[in-house]
Every structure is written in C-alpha cells, then in structure tokens.
Amino acid sequence: MSILKSREMILTGAIVVLVILIATRFPAFVAPSNLAAVFNDTSPLILLAIGQMIVILTKCIDLSVAANLALTGMVCAMINVAAPGTPVVVILIVAIALGALLGMFNGVLVWKLDIPPIVVTLGTMTIYRGIIFLISDGKWVNSHEMSGAFKAFPRAVLLGLPMLSWIAIILTIVFFVIMTRTTLGRAFYAVGGNPHAAVYTGIDVGKTQFWAFTFSGALAGLVGYLWVSRYAVAYVDIALGFELDVVAACVIGGIAISGGIGSIGGAVLGALFLGVIKNALPVINVSPFWQMAISGSAIIIAIAVNTRAGRTKGRIILKKAEAAQ
Amino acid sequence: MQSLHQSDGPALRLDRITKTFPGVKALDNVQLGLYPGQVTALVGENGAGKSTLVKILTGIYQPDGGAIYVGDTEVNFPTAQDAAAHGITAIHQETVLFDDLTVAENIFLGHAPKTKWGLIDTRTQTRKAAEILRGIGAEIDPQARLRDLGIASKHLVAISRALSIDAQVVIMDEPTASLSHKEIHELYELVDKLKAQGKAILFISHKFDEIFRIADRYTVFRDGQFVADGLISEISEGELVQMMVGRSVDQVFPKREPLLGTEVLQVVGYDHPTEFEGINFTLHRGEILGFYGLVGAGRSEFMQSLFGITKPSKGVTKIDEQITVIRSPAAAVEAGIVYVPEDRGLQGAIRPMPIFQNVSLASLKRTSKDGFIRLAEEFALAREYTQRLDLRAASLDTPVGNLSGGNQQKVVIAKWLATKPKVIILDEPTKGIDIGSKAAVHDFMAELAAQGLAVIMVSSEIPEVLGMSDRVIVMREGKIVAEVSGDDMTPETLVRHAAGIAEA
Incomplete structure (x- = not known):
C-alpha cells in the first residue's frame, strides 16, 4: 500500500516538475485557464485509461477501445443526422449502451471461448473499424450536419469547467468507489493478483474479466460521443492508434501489465502526465518527431521504475534485518 | 589395484553422503551402490530422501559430506554437465523435451555433432539418433516432430537422449507414473535391453509389482537414512514394506480425545x-x-x-x-465446505493484496451489502481471525507478498476460517x-x-x-x-x- 501511495506521489511530483520546467520557458502555460484547458483536453484519455486499467488489472488488455470509440461516435453522429431532435440524454444512453455491448463482445470471447485477450481485441479493433466504413460508406459526418445541442453538450460550462472535464472528474470518483468499496472492484484485483487463488475463493475469473471489458467498452462508448461532438466530425479513422496512448497512460500510472496491481489515481495521473507532455511540447516548439520520442521514453522510464519497485528484495533471514524492518 | 575384478564392483558408489537443508537433514550418512547390468530399486516413503539423492547424483545439489565414486575414482559434480560427463543421466517423471523440435534435435540438444565450420552437422545427428533409437528397439523416425508422437514414444526419445551422452548410469525416477499398462510393459523390455548393454540402473518407484518385476537389488531409505540393501531374490514384499515404514514415528502429534x-x-x-x-x-x-x-x-x-x-x-x-x-x-x-489446496504459493494468497483484503476475500458476502463493502466490518473480521491465528504483522495493510511463507499460510487459513466452514x-x-x-x-x-x-x-x-x-x-x-x-x-x-x- 505504501509503495502504491509513494508511486502516485512520485508521479504527481514528476507532473509538477514538468509543469514548472515548461513554465520557465513559457510562463503562460501555468495560467489556470490554460491548465484547465490541458485537463479538458486530457479528459478523454483519463476516461479511457480508467477502463483500460480495470481490464489490465485482470491480466487482460483491450486494444479495441479506440475503434469502439470511433464506431460509437459514428453511430451517435448518424443518429443525430437522421433525427436531429433526439435529446442528448438519449444519445448519451445509446453511446454508453453500445460501447458496453461492444465491450461485452470482447468479454464473452475471452470468458467463454478462452481466446487470449490480445488476440480478441486485435480482431475486434479491425472489425469495429470495418463496421464504421460499412455503415458510413466511408463518408464523413461534418460539423454542419450535426445539431447545435449535439455539439454543445461537452462544451457547456458549469462552475468554470466544461462538461467534458466534469464527466472525467465525476467518473473518476465513481470508479474510485467501485474499485475500493465494492465486491466487484475487489474481484478485479483478486483475479489479476492470483487467478488460481481467486477460483478457490469462489470468484469466477472469466466472468470478472467479462465485466472489466464491459466497463472499458462503456467508457469507450461514452468517450465516442464526447469526442465526435467536441471535434464536430466523425469518420472512419478518428482516434486511430489512440489505444496505445491509453495503454501507455496506464503503464506510466503504475498499473502492472501482469495484473493485480494498480489504482484509479495512478491511471488518472498517468493520463495527465501524457496530456501535459502532448500539450506542452508543441507550445515550446518541439518538433512532432521529438514529441513521439519523448512520449516513448516516458513509457520506458515508467516501466523501468515500476519493475525496480516490484522486484523482490530477497527473504529476511538475518535477525538484524528483521529487527530493522 | 584389482582391475580384473572391476566389472564385479559397482559402477557408481555413494559413501556416507549427507545433505542438510535449513531445519531438515534430508540425507544422513547414506550409502548406495549401482552395479553394471543390474537394476537397483530405491525404496522409501515420501520424504525418505530419494529426490534429494537423485539431485545430488545429477549435479543439482552438492552433498555436505561423504564421497561419490565412479569405478574406483572419487568424483564430484559441481554442475549438471559434470554429472553427464561422468556418464550419469536421469530420466525424470515429467520428461523435459521440446515439442516443436525433431526427435533427433531433442536427442542431441546441447551436445549436437558439429561440422568443421562449427555448425550443427544435421546429417550425422540424424544418423546417430537413428542408431540410438534402433539400439533400444524404438521405431521412431528421427526427423519426426516430437509433437506428433504419443507419450510412450516421447518417453523413448527421453531415454534415447539420456543414452546419447553414452551414459553408464541411468536413473529412472518413477518412469511409469504417466504410462498405460501396455507402455509400462514396453518400458520393462527396454530396461532389460539396457541391462544387457551393461548399464547400471537406479529405479525409483512406489509400485511393488514393478520393483519385483525388474529390479535385481534394492536399497531402502527411511527419513533420510539408509536402512538396508540386498538382492531382491532374497526378500519378500512384506519384509520390504516393513523396512520401508519401519516402526519409528519420532514426530510428536497432538493428543486428542476425538468427540464425534x-x-x-x-x-x-x-x-x-x-x-x-x-x-x-x-x-x-x-x-x-x-x-x-x-x-x-x-x-x-x-x-x-x-x-x-x-x-x-x-x-x-x-x-x-x-x-x-x-x-x-x-x-x-x-x-x-472450504478447500485449502496443495500448492499454496500458486493457489493460496493474492500476493499484491493487503492482508485484510485477503482474509475477507471469501467472506465478502458477509462484510458487504448490495455489493458495497463495509470497511469497518471487513477490518474487524480480518483483525479477529489474524489474532486467532497469532499472525504478527506491522499492519493489516501490508501486502501479503511481503510476509514470510509461514505467515502467508496463516493468512490463507484465516481466510478460510473466516467463512465459518x-x-x-x-x-x-x-x-x-x-x-x-x-x-x-x-x-x-x-x-x-x-x-x-x-x-x-x-x-x-x-x-x-x-x-x-x-x-x-x-x-x-x-x-x-x-x-x-x-x-x-x-x-x-x-x-x-x-x-x-x-x-x-
């Protein structure tokens, strides 16, 4: 527990140092309005990282999140075009439900057919992208085709923050409660920490993984609508490759790829770290190629740090070592 | 000295071998002789020290005392390669082979014949593999992929691999555990062939019918000590059982007055x-x-x-x-009903999870309502059962992985007792x-x-x-x-x- 806490502290410290470094070159970056904009911009990544974290906790991985997002986003946009009067609440429900359904499809394949998650989601990633092409004929849904209310929702400002940011904040809290205070949350940790022990304790490993994929899918679906309405465009390739950023955010946030270790705080901080880098580097005139190299280095450094922290320190046999502890 | 009679002496002899592990004397002054062209059965209960002995013979463990002789020369095996170099090889219960390599590659992995350029001489390898397979009467294509063979054939490949290093001493550790009756019969024939070739064989088995079918000699261990040895023809099953279980039960068990x-x-x-x-x-x-x-x-x-x-x-x-x-x-x-499985490391505790969460894991129904965990009740439950088991840890927040093995076991037992089984x-x-x-x-x-x-x-x-x-x-x-x-x-x-x- 103390290791996890300190890991989150290290990450928070790293983000603060990063922001200060950027501020020395470009003071306007730390203006509250700009920091709020960075947070808002990172909100989709935060939401997806929370879903991905749950999946990774159970020793799985969900590579289909970005494709799920794009497909759900396209469906929402097409509903809006077909029936511009559809209330945003209905669109939100459709987005979450469709996303969850796509996640459940992954989950069922992993649970009932025992296919490795990386293979399942690699497959569905392509399938979901393909479906977008089929339903849209490869055409774009552009800003002028979308209704005003459809586009306004994520931007609507409440108490100084846009709706998109509020959704990220509220769902962070909701999932924090789920992960720390519910039996299902506990099951996610148990399944990843030691699947064999989980079985003997009466936890159904496959079913728990199914629910992890469902959560990840539902979040991806929600982000699908938010993404499409925020950028006011939907097409086959939106958020292409974004699943890698999501996994990276989790890894930076200290979620163990081998399962069982991680926290909501870690996932959110990992996403914020990447968000700050992505937003700051263009501002201080770093070329896009360097940006990629820097993001990549951050991931490798994070993994190296996690691995060191996780390494066992050997058994305590000496009496003095025991006393020192 | 008496080189004329060397063939009558043991091919391999262990003298006063001792091996101690922390808290346990696994082998205490044991002796064993393996003779060319004869099968020696090593008999003993679980914990008698048979596996430790095999590991010493194959260079995996080093004895703390005593000597090993090959012929008349004293030897020691710092590594597994050294044991192999002295012509000692073991065929284990679970054979260690590679499914996606060919039979010949499996047989010669690690000591393949080389060409003068340092590359593997595939042709020689295949030819030699075929010779060895023929030598033990196995009709297996050396170029077949191991995956395509049945279990019995895989066993023959494992034996061929053992013979490929020109072994004089072959150790068979419960070789029949996973074989069918027919396959066991084929194994007997193979053992007879190895005997005819003058190999000294150490045969470890729990099955008395096997021992009396193929062994020429026996050696009995009990609780890490040598009990007796001799010729199989001079002993009965009953006597062997008697020696194996002995009379001594030095362990003290709690006295109970069972109240059914x-x-x-x-x-x-x-x-x-x-x-x-x-x-x-x-x-x-x-x-x-x-x-x-x-x-x-x-x-x-x-x-x-x-x-x-x-x-x-x-x-x-x-x-x-x-x-x-x-x-x-x-x-x-x-x-x-609760079940505490055999392999606790694998199936017991959730190591990254804190102690209190491990203890309550199987009782979450009781410490939660509508899927929400009541932390106070969960903690109380964990405290109650860890105290009952006298588990000392700085904090119930400590991940179980940080505890000693004995304490991890207590956590697992606490988890099960908490379910009130x-x-x-x-x-x-x-x-x-x-x-x-x-x-x-x-x-x-x-x-x-x-x-x-x-x-x-x-x-x-x-x-x-x-x-x-x-x-x-x-x-x-x-x-x-x-x-x-x-x-x-x-x-x-x-x-x-x-x-x-x-x-x-």
Whole structure:
C-alpha cells in the first residue's frame, strides 16, 4: 500500500516538475485557464485509461477501445443526422449502451471461448473499424450536419469547467468507489493478483474479466460521443492508434501489465502526465518527431521504475534485518 | 589395484553422503551402490530422501559430506554437465523435451555433432539418433516432430537422449507414473535391453509389482537414512514394506480425545469419467478423516470435484442430511465446505493484496451489502481471525507478498476460517514445510476438530496420516480400496492397500 501511495506521489511530483520546467520557458502555460484547458483536453484519455486499467488489472488488455470509440461516435453522429431532435440524454444512453455491448463482445470471447485477450481485441479493433466504413460508406459526418445541442453538450460550462472535464472528474470518483468499496472492484484485483487463488475463493475469473471489458467498452462508448461532438466530425479513422496512448497512460500510472496491481489515481495521473507532455511540447516548439520520442521514453522510464519497485528484495533471514524492518 | 575384478564392483558408489537443508537433514550418512547390468530399486516413503539423492547424483545439489565414486575414482559434480560427463543421466517423471523440435534435435540438444565450420552437422545427428533409437528397439523416425508422437514414444526419445551422452548410469525416477499398462510393459523390455548393454540402473518407484518385476537389488531409505540393501531374490514384499515404514514415528502429534458429533457430510456415488469412481463416505463433526494413497491415486481430483471446480458425472452431496448441489467453488463455500489446496504459493494468497483484503476475500458476502463493502466490518473480521491465528504483522495493510511463507499460510487459513466452514479440506497441508511449522499446522488441525469442525486431510505422509486421523480412507487408481480405523491403522495396512499388495 505504501509503495502504491509513494508511486502516485512520485508521479504527481514528476507532473509538477514538468509543469514548472515548461513554465520557465513559457510562463503562460501555468495560467489556470490554460491548465484547465490541458485537463479538458486530457479528459478523454483519463476516461479511457480508467477502463483500460480495470481490464489490465485482470491480466487482460483491450486494444479495441479506440475503434469502439470511433464506431460509437459514428453511430451517435448518424443518429443525430437522421433525427436531429433526439435529446442528448438519449444519445448519451445509446453511446454508453453500445460501447458496453461492444465491450461485452470482447468479454464473452475471452470468458467463454478462452481466446487470449490480445488476440480478441486485435480482431475486434479491425472489425469495429470495418463496421464504421460499412455503415458510413466511408463518408464523413461534418460539423454542419450535426445539431447545435449535439455539439454543445461537452462544451457547456458549469462552475468554470466544461462538461467534458466534469464527466472525467465525476467518473473518476465513481470508479474510485467501485474499485475500493465494492465486491466487484475487489474481484478485479483478486483475479489479476492470483487467478488460481481467486477460483478457490469462489470468484469466477472469466466472468470478472467479462465485466472489466464491459466497463472499458462503456467508457469507450461514452468517450465516442464526447469526442465526435467536441471535434464536430466523425469518420472512419478518428482516434486511430489512440489505444496505445491509453495503454501507455496506464503503464506510466503504475498499473502492472501482469495484473493485480494498480489504482484509479495512478491511471488518472498517468493520463495527465501524457496530456501535459502532448500539450506542452508543441507550445515550446518541439518538433512532432521529438514529441513521439519523448512520449516513448516516458513509457520506458515508467516501466523501468515500476519493475525496480516490484522486484523482490530477497527473504529476511538475518535477525538484524528483521529487527530493522 | 584389482582391475580384473572391476566389472564385479559397482559402477557408481555413494559413501556416507549427507545433505542438510535449513531445519531438515534430508540425507544422513547414506550409502548406495549401482552395479553394471543390474537394476537397483530405491525404496522409501515420501520424504525418505530419494529426490534429494537423485539431485545430488545429477549435479543439482552438492552433498555436505561423504564421497561419490565412479569405478574406483572419487568424483564430484559441481554442475549438471559434470554429472553427464561422468556418464550419469536421469530420466525424470515429467520428461523435459521440446515439442516443436525433431526427435533427433531433442536427442542431441546441447551436445549436437558439429561440422568443421562449427555448425550443427544435421546429417550425422540424424544418423546417430537413428542408431540410438534402433539400439533400444524404438521405431521412431528421427526427423519426426516430437509433437506428433504419443507419450510412450516421447518417453523413448527421453531415454534415447539420456543414452546419447553414452551414459553408464541411468536413473529412472518413477518412469511409469504417466504410462498405460501396455507402455509400462514396453518400458520393462527396454530396461532389460539396457541391462544387457551393461548399464547400471537406479529405479525409483512406489509400485511393488514393478520393483519385483525388474529390479535385481534394492536399497531402502527411511527419513533420510539408509536402512538396508540386498538382492531382491532374497526378500519378500512384506519384509520390504516393513523396512520401508519401519516402526519409528519420532514426530510428536497432538493428543486428542476425538468427540464425534453428528454427521455433517455424506458423499454418495461420486463418479467421474476418467479420474475416479464409486466414492462413498461420511464425515462427522469433530472428526479428522485422512485420505491416503500414492501420488496420482485421484484424491485431489475427487476433492476438487467435491468443491465444485470440476464436475463429476454422477454423485450426491448431503450436508447435514440435506442434498446440496455444488456447481461452483462459490456454492461450496456457501454450503460450508472450504478447500485449502496443495500448492499454496500458486493457489493460496493474492500476493499484491493487503492482508485484510485477503482474509475477507471469501467472506465478502458477509462484510458487504448490495455489493458495497463495509470497511469497518471487513477490518474487524480480518483483525479477529489474524489474532486467532497469532499472525504478527506491522499492519493489516501490508501486502501479503511481503510476509514470510509461514505467515502467508496463516493468512490463507484465516481466510478460510473466516467463512465459518463446516468442513475443511486440507490437501497435503504440511508438504515442503519444516518440522516446526508442521507441528504448528498439526496443533491447529487438532484445535479445529476440537471446535467441532470436520476436517478432511489429504496426505501422502504415513506418520502424519496415522498421527492425526481418526479414520483413514485409502485410495488407489481412482477408487476407495479401504477404510481403516482404530487398531487397523498401521503403516503396513496403509501401504499394502495403497500399493495393491495382497495380504501376506
């Protein structure tokens, strides 16, 4: 527990140092309005990282999140075009439900057919992208085709923050409660920490993984609508490759790829770290190629740090070592 | 010196070999001789030191004292390669082979013939592999992929691999454990061929029919000590059993006055298509029921199906005389049956999780409402059971992975007790732990029974089974072959029934 806490502290410290470094070159970056904009911009990544974290906790991985997002986003946009009067609440429900359904499809394949998650989601990633092409004929849904209310929702400002940011904040809290205070949350940790022990304790490993994929899918679906309405465009390739950023955010946030270790705080901080880098580097005139190299280095450094922290320190046999502890 | 008579002396001789592990003397001044062209059977109960001996012979462990002689020269084996270089090779219970390589590649992996350029000489390799296979009468294509062979053929490849280093001493560690009757018969013929080639063979087995079929000599170990050796032709099965189990049970077991309560569990007619059949027994409150048998007799398999992990094709479970259907481990825990599996490292604790979460994991139904965990109740539960087991840790927040092995085990036991079970199944509860911890587990088991819990103990250690159980069920080849209690509970009866030896 103390290791996890300190890991989150290290990450928070790293983000603060990063922001200060950027501020020395470009003071306007730390203006509250700009920091709020960075947070808002990172909100989709935060939401997806929370879903991905749950999946990774159970020793799985969900590579289909970005494709799920794009497909759900396209469906929402097409509903809006077909029936511009559809209330945003209905669109939100459709987005979450469709996303969850796509996640459940992954989950069922992993649970009932025992296919490795990386293979399942690699497959569905392509399938979901393909479906977008089929339903849209490869055409774009552009800003002028979308209704005003459809586009306004994520931007609507409440108490100084846009709706998109509020959704990220509220769902962070909701999932924090789920992960720390519910039996299902506990099951996610148990399944990843030691699947064999989980079985003997009466936890159904496959079913728990199914629910992890469902959560990840539902979040991806929600982000699908938010993404499409925020950028006011939907097409086959939106958020292409974004699943890698999501996994990276989790890894930076200290979620163990081998399962069982991680926290909501870690996932959110990992996403914020990447968000700050992505937003700051263009501002201080770093070329896009360097940006990629820097993001990549951050991931490798994070993994190296996690691995060191996780390494066992050997058994305590000496009496003095025991006393020192 | 007397080189003329060298062929009559042992090819390999161990003299006063001692090996100590922390807390345990695994081998204490043992001796063993292996003779060219003869099969020596090494006989002993679990824990007699047979595996340690094999590891010393193959260079995996170093002895603390004593000497090993090959012919007349003293040798030592710092590494496995050194043992191989002296012509000693072992065929293990689970053969270590590579499914995606060819037969010839498997045979020569690590010592393949090379061309003058340093590359593997495939042609020579295939030719030599074919020679070796022919030598043992195996009709296997050296270029076949191992994956395409049956288990018996794989065994022959493993044996060929052992012979490819020109071994003079072949160790076979329970080679028949996974073979069918026909395959075992073929193995016997192979052993006869190896004998004819003058190899010295060490044959480790629990099965007396095998020992009397193929061995020329025997050596008996008990509790890490040499007991006797001699010619098989001069001894009877009964005498061998006698020497193997001995009379000494130095371990002290807690004294109990079993107070049998009402019947809590009744198992009727459990069948499984491949693992066990016709399992019937009853269990009472306050009773410790031992399940004895050789490894692979189907005890764990049956217990797992009783616990709802695998599904029997037929069978009824009655708990407190109520028919109870158990389709999943969750249902078993609900019904009051818990199962503490054999390999606790793999199947026990969730290592990254804090102690309190591990303890409450199987009782979350009680410490939660509508899926939400009540942390105060969860903590109280964890505190209660860790205190009962005298678990000392700085904080219940500590991840279990940071605890010592003994404390991890306490966490697992606390987890199960917290479910308030009626029946607790302990599978090999003291396997691989030191004597002090064993005594603690035994005391604890006695305490559980005294509190009215019904305990099923699966164990392969005779002293433990006899010392702890009120009644013992013996299983062999998936069936219950005997149920003994009272004065009938002797080492001889258990071994006889488990090994399938007729009454002497």
